[in-house]
Amino acid sequence: MENTQVDNIKQIMKGVGIALIATALILLIFAILLTYTEISETTIATVIIVTTGISILMGSIIANRKIIKNGIINGGCVGCIYILIIYLISSILNRNFSLNIKSIIMIIIAIICGMIGGIIGVNKK
Numbered sequence: 001m002e003n004t005q006v007d008n009i010k011q012i013m014k015g016v017g018i019a020l021i022a023t024a025l026i027l028l029i030f031a032i033l034l035t036y037t038e039i040s041e042t043t044i045a046t047v048i049i050v051t052t053g054i055s056i057l058m059g060s061i062i063a064n065r066k067i068i069k070n071g072i073i074n075g076g077c078v079g080c081i082y083i084l085i086i087y088l089i090s091s092i093l094n095r096n097f098s099l100n101i102k103s104i105i106m107i108i109i110a111i112i113c114g115m116i117g118g119i120i121g122v123n124k125k
Helices: 003-036 041-063 071-093 101-123
Strands: none
Touching: 003 041, 003 071, 041 071, 041 101, 071 101
C-alpha cells in the first residue's frame, strides 16, 4: 500500500476515535443532566441524533485536516466506520437490536455529516 493510503487510513481511524470519544463525553454530560435536572426523557432520541452528527462532524474535520484531497470520501468513511462500530456494539449489548427506519436515518446522517466534515477539514488550512 502506498504511504499516502496508509496515512489516510490512520487519519480516518483517528477521526473515528475522536468521534467515539466525543460521543461518549457528550452522552455522559447529557446523562448527568438528565439525572439531576427536570429535562424530559423524551429528548433522548433527539440528543442522540444530534450528538452523533456533531461527533462525526468533529472527527471528520480533524481527520481530514492533514489530507490534501478526497475529503468527501474520507469523511464518508469516518461516518460509515463510526456508525458500524456503534451498531456492532449495540447488537452485542442489546439482544433485541434490529435495524429500522430510525437506524437508516442514523446511517444517512452519519455518512452526510462525515462527508461535510471531510469537505470542511480538507479546505480548512
